[in-house]
Amino acid sequence: MDISPITDIPGRDRLLVDAASPSFTEDVVERVRAYGVAFVPGWLTDVKSAADEFDTAFRVEQGEPEGLTDTGKNLSRRYGRTVTGEQLKLTMPEVGERHKDIAEIFRSPALADIANGYLGTPNTLNRWVILTHDYRAADEILDFHFDDIGTLKFLVYLDDVDENNGPFEAIPGTHLRTRDIRIQEWLRLDDYNKIRFKVFSSFSEELFYVLYGQFKMFLRAKRVQFTGPAGSLAVFDTDTLHRAGYLAQGRLRRVARSSTYRGFYP
Ligand SMILES: [Fe+2]
Structure with a gap:
């Protein structure tokens, strides 16, 4: 594992991609490769009908949501509670059948190009589409x-x-170091529920320093907040340290996100 301090940590501007760029796909892939995250403000101009479908999906869902595990993990198979709300985990065919405007978003050829460019082929595009509704106020989601x-x-x-309504945040440039940590955790524990995924709260200051080459407060200070209009797109490698931030009383946040895996993911 490389344990030199991560020095190439850019600010927000370096991570932005213009939705109208003629080299859109390449621009996104370049940023995700270099920093683990790219952000496209206003990627889509109208997501009203997709947002309506989002509301319908939760309204018609039957039964009680599954709870979190004792380590705060959400292992729900379909309808689950989160710390600040609830989520629905759907397959792409399900979304295609029931929520055509949400499906259209994730069937965008640009997303397939980005996945192919970053992960190579084969990859399993949009294995899950997860709808997340956050509405319970919290310092962070x-x-x-x-x-x-x-x-x-x-x-x-x-x-x-x-x-104030749960902006996505990431610490750019942490993806490669964190990938090593994730692999070490799996090698040591081989238990989904035990993997220490919240590095700031799970690791001591000393261990954190050994792994990232800097103390927690300094790395946390490098976080970038992605505020933007409805229709904005974040693309990120999940090894990049990330979170959803502050959610104020009376505010809510609706997000649709998908996961794409290396190789074939059944
Ligand atoms: Fe995550």
């Missing part, structure tokens, strides 16, 4: 973490997102 299984994620805001 979920602390900085990596996802246990590394994926490429496309995250689309269905509401305007400002600093």
Whole structure:
């Protein structure tokens, strides 16, 4: 593992991609490769009908949502509680059958090009589409973490997102170091529920320093917040430390995101 400090940590501007760029796909892939994350403000101009479908999907869902595990993980197979709301985990064929405007977003050829460019082929595009509805106020929706299984994620805001309704945040440039940590965790534990995915709260200051070459407060200070209008797109490697930030009382955030895996993912 490389343990030199991560020095190439850019600000927000370096991570932005213009939706109208003639080299859109390449621009996104270049940023995700270099920093683990790219953001496209206003990628789609109208997501109203997709947002309506989002509301319908939750309205028709039957039964009680599954709870979180004792380590705060959400392992729900379909309809589950999150710390600040609830989520629905759907397959792409399900979305195609029931929610055609949401399906159209994730069937965009640009997303397939980005996945092919970043992960190579074969990959399993949009294996899951997850609708997340956050509405319970919290200092943060979920602390900085990596996802246990590394994926490429496309995250689309269905509401305007400002600093008070759970903006997506990432610490750019952490994806390669964190990938090593994730693999070490799996080698040591081989248990989904035990993997320590929240690195700031799970690791001691000393261990954190050994792994990232800097203390927690300094790395946290490099976080970038992605505020933007409904229809904005974040593309990120889930090994990039990421979180959803502050959610104020009376505010909500609707997000549709998908996971794309390396190779074939049944
Ligand atoms: Fe995550």
